[in-house]
Amino acid sequence: MPVTLRDIAEKVGYSITTVSRALAGYDDVAEETRRLILQTAQEMGYHPNIPARQLQRRRTDTLGFVIATFGPRFSDPFLSELLAGIGNEAARHEFDLLVATHPPRSANELHAYRRLVRGRRVDGLIITRTRVHDERIAYLLEQKVPFATFGRSEVEGDFPWVDVDGEAGLVQVTRHLIQQGHRRIAIILPPADLMFSRFREAGFRRAMAESELPVQEAWVTWGDLTEQGGYQAARRLLDQHPAPTAIIAGNDVMAIGAIRAAREHGLTVGREIAIAGFDDIPMAEHTTPPLTTLRQPIYEIGRRLCRMLIALLRGETLEHPHVLLQPELVIRQSTVPEA
Amino acid sequence: MPVTLRDIAEKVGYSITTVSRALAGYDDVAEETRRLILQTAQEMGYHPNIPARQLQRRRTDTLGFVIATFGPRFSDPFLSELLAGIGNEAARHEFDLLVATHPPRSANELHAYRRLVRGRRVDGLIITRTRVHDERIAYLLEQKVPFATFGRSEVEGDFPWVDVDGEAGLVQVTRHLIQQGHRRIAIILPPADLMFSRFREAGFRRAMAESELPVQEAWVTWGDLTEQGGYQAARRLLDQHPAPTAIIAGNDVMAIGAIRAAREHGLTVGREIAIAGFDDIPMAEHTTPPLTTLRQPIYEIGRRLCRMLIALLRGETLEHPHVLLQPELVIRQSTVPEA
DNA sequence: ATTATATTCCAAAACGTTTTGGATGTCAAG
DNA sequence: CTTGACATCCAAAACGTTTTGGAATATAAT
Incomplete structure (x- = not known):
């Protein structure tokens, strides 16, 4: 039912190749042809089938984020803000965000990671609250899946992180x-x-x-x-x-x-x-x-991690792969009695 | 690099079809053949390529959930809990959850929905905090995309919802x-x-x-x-x-x-x-x-919405497509002074 | 011996995209 | 008139899976 490249091709009388290349902005398409194709695509309401594209390109433009939910309840403002930062930044780069939840430190925590990685559902992941001997990090390093972490780690390996001192x-x-x-x-x-x-x-x-x-x-x-x-x-x-x-x-x-x-x-x-x-x-x-x-600045850290990871995925080399921020002491009345 | 059906097929000397059908559990594969294939797949570390499967099956086994982030901060316990409920239930059914965030009531709220729907990234969506003349609902109804809502709506149309009275x-x-x-x-x-x-x-x-x-x-x-x-x-x-x-x-x-x-x-x-x-x-x-x-019971409602939506996607007819729960008055000291 | 029925297998098409490696035609330069 | 350069186009392969519609063989019934 949805419009495909083939539909457009038939309509305008050019090949699927040309339609694809016109839409992708290659310069081996005549200006007039391109205009026709663009307009027709617009009129027919064309939108690329993402799974097909993912299959062909062998990448998903999707990031993964696994959230530990505490028991039946998860209302950790820390995670919420981080999620917001990651999500908003991902959207800016036209990346999608796949979120998996699971009870904390449960056996299926790693399962959630494996699911995302094995099925090639995501191009990279963001890990937060790094742990001592972090098996998530070990797993991702072993699988050579790009990721960035909020928090340092003693696990050997090269990956970008942001941490607060x-x-x-x-x-x-x-x-x-x-x-x-x-x-x-x-x-x-x-x-x-x-x-x-x-x-x-x-x-x-x-x-x-x-x-x-x-x-x-x-x-x-x-x-x-x-x-x-x-x-x-x-x-x-x-x-x-x-x-x-x-x-x-x-x-x-x-x-x-x-x-x-x-x-x-x-x-x-x-x-x-x-x-x-x-x-x-x-x-x-x-x-x-x-x-x-x-x-x-949790929200900002979320954005930054997201940016770093996407840069990494694009093959760019990071100027500052490891960022250590200084927290700011905010003094309020819980430690200083009111005047 | 990852193992594909073809790799297994070559190894065991059967066709791709047979390997696929053996793994899928069809009964037109000899018991012994199946065992061989299963074991080989295991040994070779086979895991299906999900985008390929999505393309072929024309479904994604993925749900979408769009979260409004307030300004740069999002730490609404309501949304967190709902997300946890949805996420945990989705995982139980082997569904993935695609989360999009955006500033509330921004122009790109609908954009987020369109993105998920047009690219055929998700099979269905969950909407929360239904609004008067809700354009999200109108859009999904128009696109005939399955969804379930937390909250009723005056928009004409048939869709499952859960609400609290x-x-x-x-x-x-x-x-x-x-x-x-x-x-x-x-x-x-x-x-x-x-x-x-x-x-x-x-x-x-x-x-x-x-x-x-x-x-x-x-x-x-x-x-x-x-x-x-x-x-x-x-x-x-x-x-x-x-x-x-x-x-x-x-x-x-x-x-x-x-x-x-x-x-x-x-x-x-x-x-x-x-x-x-x-x-x-x-x-x-x-x-x-x-x-x-x-x-x-926000967490439970999240789970329930998720279950309803998945049932809908599987073509089942819901026994109770519309659920109105009674809230429970919990009396504490903010209204009743301590004895 | 022939026919019907299971059982087990598979070639090929399909999903919708991107990319490769040319093919074709035009035009200016030699 | 030939050659080379350029501009424009496209057939076919590929990504990895599922499904369709049989084919081939073995077994049971007549």
């Missing part, structure tokens, strides 16, 4: 808290198998050491990046004696959970306890009190 | 507030061009009329479903004299904004002012105070 970030925020007079500082780290958890821990320890403050090992904890996780971890921290006077959470979502825990403990956040996050999600400036956090 | 929901929550002793009740509706805005408004008015309470027209306002939007609308409401003692927000995200506005106004939410939302996003039970809201 979590170590420097944690040095900043820890120093800030120390400057505010805090000595008993706790931290709720992201899951330890995530690469950025390591960097942030290192930054925290470095800043504490620098001020010759001891790191209470009981105050170094981990949370699963959800509100619940932050809440629970913070509760455990606040139940201790002595309790910390400041908590740094691995992301804003956990920080929001920590705020709730602190409030339940009867503490005034900002005054009796300081709480800081990481990300600067839109909600961060609207919590009560507004959240001190480290801003990372 | 917003009118009944608003009757419930309004009654609840009236029962709590509120007389001056305001509402922040979703944008008026969204179908569900109409239903909710009707429910609100019905419940008010039923108790012979006047609806202050200045207290019927609209917000853009963001935290900011809810905050601003609530501020305007609270600046009035007399101010409402209860505010019903069009979704939880706006309710969170309203809570912030109320707090800034020096009001204790739950006690001096009641605030209710709609959706019951994960964050709702973790706000301060926890939010009274109408729960709609």
Whole structure:
């Protein structure tokens, strides 16, 4: 039913080849012929059949992005924003985006990657939240499928990445808290198998050491990046004696959970306890009190990763294949009591 | 480089046809032959080329979902959860999901749909937040592309949908507030061009009329479903004299904004002012105070829409092509002060 | 022995595109 | 008049799959 090159060819009386080449803009088509073909194609409502083109060109102009959904719920603002950045940039380059979802760290996570790669559904993929010994990266390297990651990796191999300097970030925020007079500082780290958890821990320890403050090992904890996780971890921290006077959470979502825990403990956040996050999600400036956090431009990173990957696919060599951005400390009332 | 049917055929000494049919499970292949072919395919690491299959089968086993991103940011928990539901269910049926993003109500919204439809990239689409005179629906009906929607529509045409009875929901929550002793009740509706805005408004008015309470027209306002939007609308409401003692927000995200506005106004939410939302996003039970809201099972609806659409694509007739779910009133401390 | 019926196989066409490697015709230069 | 250069066109192959419409052989029924 849909119009094909053959239909146009028959109508205008030229070969399929010529029609194809006219539409593709080759210069071995007479100007007048081209005009006729273009107009006819327009009139007949021609649009190329993409699967056919993909088959012939042996590429799909499609990117893959696999999202981990937490249980039945996925409302991680981090992933949403990244997705928006990737998606909007992909659209700008006329690329499509194939999204696969799956429960996190499930057996079918790799299955999702294999599906996309084996079926030649995508030309490249974007990976986020790189992990220690990341099997996704290992797989894609082994399969020689182009990809770009948000986050560094210790896996050997050459691939572009963008990352935010979590170590420097944690040095900043820890120093800030120390400057505010805090000595008993706790931290709720992201899951330890995530690469950025390591960097942030290192930054925290470095800043504490620098001020010759001891790191209470009981105050170094981990949370699963959800509100619940932050809440629970913070509760455990606040139940201790002595309790910390400041908590740094691995992301804003956990920080929001920590705020709730602190409030339940009867503490005034900002005054009796300081709480800081990481990300600067839109909600961060609207919590009560507004959240001190480290801003990372997630949306922009999504766009950038997408651009890098597409450049890679086009065979261009990247000027800066590895980008390390500095997070920006945004100080709000959750660590600095109102004047 | 990748293994094709031809490679297997040459290796085992049968025709491409037989290899194809053996792998597809037809019964006109000898048992022994099939075993040989299956094993060889396995050994050689065969995986079908999906674009080739799509071309031949004239279907893609792929669904499309277009997401409106708000400005550069998209962190709408509603959309995230719906996406998770759709994505996980699609994976269960071996369907892929093509996601397109675009700024809301931009000219290229329809462009995104056209792109997916014209290029025959997808077999069907899922639409959410149906609008009055929805041009997306009109377009898909005109193109005879299967789709399913979250939300009803007044556009003529037959297509499956799932919706939540917003009118009944608003009757419930309004009654609840009236029962709590509120007389001056305001509402922040979703944008008026969204179908569900109409239903909710009707429910609100019905419940008010039923108790012979006047609806202050200045207290019927609209917000853009963001935290900011809810905050601003609530501020305007609270600046009035007399101010409402209860505010019903069009979704939880706006309710969170309203809570912030109320707090800034020096009001204790739950006690001096009641605030209710709609959706019951994960964050709702973790706000301060926890939010009274109408729960709609967004994740499940995503799955259901996906199932309906796939059934439709398979030519099955749906038992219940139109599903109207009842939202569940979840009463928390934002409307009922703590004991 | 012949016919009918299964069983197992496959050549070829088709899906709609892009690309290769010329073919044809025209025109200016020699 | 020939040659070469250019401009314009196209037949055919290829991408990798599925499906159609039998062919070939073996087995059972007459």
